[in-house]
Amino acid sequence: MRKPSPYLWFIAPAVIVILAVIVFPWAFTLWMSLFEWRIGSKATFVGLTNYTDLIGNRRFLESVAHTLIFTAAAVAAPLVLGTAAALVFHQKFFARGLLRAAFVLPMMATPVAIALVWTMMFHPQQGVLNYLLSLVGIGPSEWVYSPRLAIACLVMVDVWQWTPLVMLIVLGGLASLPTESFEAAHMEGASRWQTLRHVTLPLLMPFVLVAAVVRMIDALKTFDTIYVITQGGPGTASETINIYLYLQAFSFFQIGKASAVVVVFFVLVIALSWLLFWLRERSKYYE
Amino acid sequence: MKTKLVDRLLLGLAVFLLVSPAVSVFLWMLSLAFKNEVDNLSYPPVFIPSPPTLNNFRAVFASGPFFQYLINSLIVSGSATLFALLIGVPAGYGIARMKARKLMMTILVARMTPAISFLIPLFTLFQLLGLTGTLTAVAITHLVITVPITVYIVAGYFETLPAELEEAAYVDGCSPWQRFRHIALPLARPGITVAAILAFIFSWNNFIFGAVLAGRETRTLPVAIYNVLTFEQIAWGPLAAAALLVTLPVLLLTLVIQKEIVGGLTAGGVKGT
Numbered sequence A: 001m002r003k004p005s006p007y008l009w010f011i012a013p014a015v016i017v018i019l020a021v022i023v024f025p026w027a028f029t030l031w032m033s034l035f036e037w038r039i040g041s042k043a044t045f046v047g048l049t050n051y052t053d054l055i056g057n058r059r060f061l062e063s064v065a066h067t068l069i070f071t072a073a074a075v076a077a078p079l080v081l082g083t084a085a086a087l088v089f090h091q092k093f094f095a096r097g098l099l100r101a102a103f104v105l106p107m108m109a110t111p112v113a114i115a116l117v118w119t120m121m122f123h124p125q126q127g128v129l130n131y132l133l134s135l136v137g138i139g140p141s142e143w144v145y146s147p148r149l150a151i152a153c154l155v156m157v158d159v160w161q162w163t164p165l166v167m168l169i170v171l172g173g174l175a176s177l178p179t180e181s182f183e184a185a186h187m188e189g190a191s192r193w194q195t196l197r198h199v200t201l202p203l204l205m206p207f208v209l210v211a212a213v214v215r216m217i218d219a220l221k222t223f224d225t226i227y228v229i230t231q232g233g234p235g236t237a238s239e240t241i242n243i244y245l246y247l248q249a250f251s252f253f254q255i256g257k258a259s260a261v262v263v264v265f266f267v268l269v270i271a272l273s274w275l276l277f278w279l280r281e282r283s284k285y286y287e
Numbered sequence B: 001m002k003t004k005l006v007d008r009l010l011l012g013l014a015v016f017l018l019v020s021p022a023v024s025v026f027l028w029m030l031s032l033a034f035k036n037e038v039d040n041l042s043y044p045p046v047f048i049p050s051p052p053t054l055n056n057f058r059a060v061f062a063s064g065p066f067f068q069y070l071i072n073s074l075i076v077s078g079s080a081t082l083f084a085l086l087i088g089v090p091a092g093y094g095i096a097r098m099k100a101r102k103l104m105m106t107i108l109v110a111r112m113t114p115a116i117s118f119l120i121p122l123f124t125l126f127q128l129l130g131l132t133g134t135l136t137a138v139a140i141t142h143l144v145i146t147v148p149i150t151v152y153i154v155a156g157y158f159e160t161l162p163a164e165l166e167e168a169a170y171v172d173g174c175s176p177w178q179r180f181r182h183i184a185l186p187l188a189r190p191g192i193t194v195a196a197i198l199a200f201i202f203s204w205n206n207f208i209f210g211a212v213l214a215g216r217e218t219r220t221l222p223v224a225i226y227n228v229l230t231f232e233q234i235a236w237g238p239l240a241a242a243a244l245l246v247t248l249p250v251l252l253l254t255l256v257i258q259k260e261i262v263g264g265l266t267a268g269g270v271k272g273t
Helices: A008-032 A049-055 A058-089 A096-108 A111-122 A128-135 A150-176 A179-187 A192-221 A224-229 A241-250 A255-285 B002-034 B037-041 B055-063 B066-098 B101-112 B115-129 B135-160 B164-171 B176-187 B189-205 B208-213 B221-231 B236-256 B258-268
Strands: none
Touching (some): A008 B066, A058 A150, A096 B002, A096 B236, A111 B002, A111 B236, A192 A255, A224 A241, B066 B101, B066 B189, B101 B135, B135 B208, B189 B258
């Protein structure tokens, strides 16, 4: 038998902790999703009933739709804005480090704290946003109090909060690009726009894709801001899977049902991540 | 020469357009926190507090055991970060030297999992153990945030260290532990510092674990300010003041050591669960 690596001792404690707080919950969730179990009562084995129930559950299906709409917008907008921001912060200018840090503040700030400030800004009567709208001659909006606008408002907060992360990933990419391609483009007399369009952006694509995957995972998981700003409301107009899940588990204490939702949610996250990587592989053949 | 000036102006404009929305929300938070309630509710809104008042902060401290919540947050995030360093730094070293990709994958998949999916099992487990509502339970769940961040950043940092020094030590008969303790560890200090700061910040910011597991006495700060919103008369000034107090340390930390933080974040696009 091969002698075990001496480095195993370095990893062992972390493996134990990861097993306890990460792998155990996964296994437990999978197992519990097969039971009908409300906290305080006895658990009874029900097989896949929790899953089949979800198919006909209108509220759950709507929460899936809300999640997908929210995620699509909260990935697309930061990708465009964040890439643009990275191109700007890649230039040299006065106080660049400090300004870049200022730009990063939204993603570092405590989500609950900024969600509270946004809630006050969204207020239809006293909120500062309606005042700003009135300055440019637009009438007051209901913002998060309107069922039609609630998700859009939450997307706005999410874009504000997470565009910096895309910027950082793409900025890291820009710093690692080979200088030869740019020199070649310059030698051939390419304009700046042409260089950007045909050299920089294609070279940046892998980084943008990583940012897309990271952003998508985070957008699917968004909880704090939605919970604080709308609690999924008005009604259930902005209820995402995560909010629905939270209510099932910790307001109704339906552990079995909630566990099934977790498993479905997890499959969704993996499937969408896989889809993005598949798109990337495919796009390679066309280059 | 002229195009150069136009370029500078356009760049300046672009920077302004990017930074001002990011900053203005925080400025508005400051404004709300230092205005009296009449100004906070007036329309059109008052932007500059005149005169600035500290009454909102007094109200925050008077309304509840704010210091208790502050200490709770410090204990939870502090112990979760310390523990994560204790087990995460050696693990990061081991992973870097063993090239243990599977463990790294587990950590990445953990990042994909929504926090609530950890909460349901841990919540039930803590109920069995009678730990619900204790700081210990909250701190244990925060390991879900701090351990992956630490391992991820530190492993990445160890991988960038030159192998020559450790090889020389190996030839001289140093054990793996001695090589780690006396060579790799001192060299990795910058990476470990960044990991510790980010782990602490993301733990500090976490809301949902405390919201579910903490009792009245064991709330962390984000949970406490959320409860100000729901259970008391909504007064904007004190609410903004409380929000400011919670997030100000993080904002200052980001601005002061921005270079290191930005570097650490870029390393893997990491973020708490």
